[in-house]
Amino acid sequence: xxxxxxxxxSRRYVQLVESFRDEAGRVKKRTVATLGRADxxxxxxxxxxxxxxxxxxxxxxxxxxxxANDLLFxxxxxxxxxxxxxxxxxxxxxxxxxxxxxRTRHTIDVEALIRIMVLNRLCDPDSKxxxxxxxxxxxxxxxxxxxxxxxxLLRSMxxxxxxxxxxxxxxxxxxxxLVDSEVTLAFYDMTTIRAEGLCHVEGDVRQFGMAKxxxxxxxxxxxxxxxxxxxxxxxxxxxxxxAEAKTLxxxxxxxxxxxxxLRRLVLVxxxxxxxxxxxxxxxxxxxxxxxxxxxxxxxxxxxYSEFVxxxxxxxxxxxxxxxxxxxxxxxNDLRLIVAHNPITSQEQQQKRRSSIEExxxxxxxxxxxxxxQDQGSKKRGRKLSDSGAKARFYHEVRESHLGNIIKVNMQDxxxxxxxxxxxxxxxxxxxxxxxxxxxxxxxEPQAVIERYKxxxxxxxxxxxxxxxxxxxxxYHRLPERIRAHASICFMALILHRVMRMRLKSGDSGLSPxxxxxxxxxxxxxxxxxxxxxxxxxxxxxxxxxAVVLKDxxxxxxxxxxxxxxx
Numbered sequence: 185x186x187x188x189x190x191x192x193x194s195r196r197y198v199q200l201v202e203s204f205r206d207e208a209g210r211v212k213k214r215t216v217a218t219l220g221r222a223d224x225x226x227x228x229x230x231x232x233x234x235x236x237x238x239x240x241x242x243x244x245x246x247x248x249x250x251x252a253n254d255l256l257f258x259x260x261x262x263x264x265x266x267x268x269x270x271x272x273x274x275x276x277x278x279x280x281x282x283x284x285x286x287r288t289r290h291t292i293d294v295e296a297l298i299r300i301m302v303l304n305r306l307c308d309p310d311s312k313x314x315x316x317x318x319x320x321x322x323x324x325x326x327x328x329x330x331x332x333x334x335x336x337l338l339r340s341m342x343x344x345x346x347x348x349x350x351x352x353x354x355x356x357x358x359x360x361x362l363v364d365s366e367v368t369l370a371f372y373d374m375t376t377i378r379a380e381g382l383c384h385v386e387g388d389v390r391q392f393g394m395a396k397x398x399x400x401x402x403x404x405x406x407x408x409x410x411x412x413x414x415x416x417x418x419x420x421x422x423x424x425x426x427a428e429a430k431t432l433x434x435x436x437x438x439x440x441x442x443x444x445x446l447r448r449l450v451l452v453x454x455x456x457x458x459x460x461x462x463x464x465x466x467x468x469x470x471x472x473x474x475x476x477x478x479x480x481x482x483x484x485x486x487x488y489s490e491f492v493x494x495x496x497x498x499x500x501x502x503x504x505x506x507x508x509x510x511x512x513x514x515x516n517d518l519r520l521i522v523a524h525n526p527i528t529s530q531e532q533q534q535k536r537r538s539s540i541e542e543x544x545x546x547x548x549x550x551x552x553x554x555x556x557q558d559q560g561s562k563k564r565g566r567k568l569s570d571s572g573a574k575a576r577f578y579h580e581v582r583e584s585h586l587g588n589i590i591k592v593n594m595q596d597x598x599x600x601x602x603x604x605x606x607x608x609x610x611x612x613x614x615x616x617x618x619x620x621x622x623x624x625x626x627x628e629p630q631a632v633i634e635r636y637k638x639x640x641x642x643x644x645x646x647x648x649x650x651x652x653x654x655x656x657x658x659y660h661r662l663p664e665r666i667r668a669h670a671s672i673c674f675m676a677l678i679l680h681r682v683m684r685m686r687l688k689s690g691d692s693g694l695s696p697x698x699x700x701x702x703x704x705x706x707x708x709x710x711x712x713x714x715x716x717x718x719x720x721x722x723x724x725x726x727x728x729x730a731v732v733l734k735d736x737x738x739x740x741x742x743x744x745x746x747x748x749x750x
């Protein structure tokens with residue numbers, strides 16, 4: 185049975201027609217009912233239509249127009265930024281972590297929970313409890329868990345540490361295709377991460393030490409190795425009072441183990457990591473094909489005095505130019521590269537002499553006051569003593585970092601001081617200079633200095649960890665939880681750097697933070713019409729967001745994608 189429209193003259197009629205077979209078995213049609221003229225039918229048939237729908241067991245539809253009162257909108261959730269990060273996460277190969285935890289006793293989806301915490305570091309870094317609040321504002325793709333609790337997050341962190349070696353293998357495996365196997369520059373440096381809490385636990389990595397901000401604080405040390413492109417290769421957590429020089433060799437050995445495909449590796453490290461023991465051990469290390477490990481290490485300023493005899497003959501050559509110049513001398517079967525910047529040298533000398541003049545003026549004022557007191561002169565204020573003047577002057581000399589040049593005679597009864605002219609000349613000799621030790625044979629001195637100065641990029645990586653990713657302060661108490669937190673931030677740093685590399689190659693001009701902010705415009709919506717099942721949808725992608733997705737090599741989100749609303 186079906187509806188048929190017939191024409192009679194200028195008018196059209198709506199008929200209900202059925203098909204049947206006659207006695208000969210031929211198919212014929214007959215009109216069951218004429219429903220009326222087509223131009224006169226409006227809402228008269230609604231009752232008939234709804235009645236037929238009810239007979240079939242379906243709910244009758246209303247002919248009333250939909251109004252705002254018929255719609256129930258749920259709160260919109262951000263989608264674009266987490267969608268993009270999830271696509272990059274899967275593309276790089278982080279999803280292979282599922283295979284590690286699938287073979288374990290854990291009943292929770294550890295990979296999904298770790299991914300949630302990594303994405304939170306990049307989108308809206310917060311505590312683990314804060315992650316739960318953040319989950320209520322986003323629509324996460326490829327998350328198949330129904331409920332996430334604080335204990336779930338902590339248990340996934342424990343699982344991450346229980347299988348740390350396997351996790352490191354997966355991370356190293358996904359990084360290898362991104363690392364040039366022919367010539368790789370590896371930059372290594374350390375930073376301090378503040379830790380909160382007063383209790384002490386067994387194996388605690390939270391120790392009191394000198395923070396990078398120049399104060400004593402409870403902290404742990406984080407060592408990070410990055411490539412020349414700023415791509416993080418490896419990280420490790422150390423006790424907060426660990427000497428930096430002791431961490432270099434273990435880190436280098438682990439990097440060589442995790443990246444055995446490297447045919448040439450040049451290690452670049454900062455001043456605090458140089459020691460004679462390190463140099464001897466580094467020269468013994470070889471790559472998988474017996475290739476020598478090469479290194480570029482800066483000489484600490486406190487050891488510059490050991491190179492005076494080597495630098496004095498070079499001073500006349502280096503100081504003849506208005507721009508930076510480099511020179512080279514052999515030292516202990518290695519190359520000692522010296523870079524001299526005359527502008528920096530002049531600024532340092534001027535600043536030092538100004539400080540000395542100010543201290544001398546202060547000392548002369550105190551000497552005049554002491555002499556006046558000895559002659560019986562009385563003035564308002566507290567009386568000055570020789571011992572008090574010595575103590576105050578010594579403190580100001582130390583604050584000005586001139587203790588090697590200005591010597592306060594603490595043993596004398598009267599306030600006095602001397603200026604060590606030899607120490608002053610030595611300081612001026614070292615002004616504007618950078619000393620680098622290397623065993624790299626095929627680089628010119630200027631190229632060696634340029635490689636070392638590229639170490640500043642790892643400092644930017646630490647800045648990202650501390651600002652955008654907010655790695656600290658850390659409130660975890662257990663050592664393994666602190667290490668798990670550092671691992672999560674390290675994974676987030678990898679995603680951040682990959683985003684930066686792709687945006688740069690696409691001439692975007694946007695930072696990863698700004699790109700994620702723009703992508704938040706893409707939202708997930710749910711609406712219910714007259715109490716029916718909610719209908720989901722993804723907001724349209726504007727032109728600016730579409731360009732960002734293209735630069736990041738990520739496809740636009742589709743409605744058919746599995747999304748989780750936790």
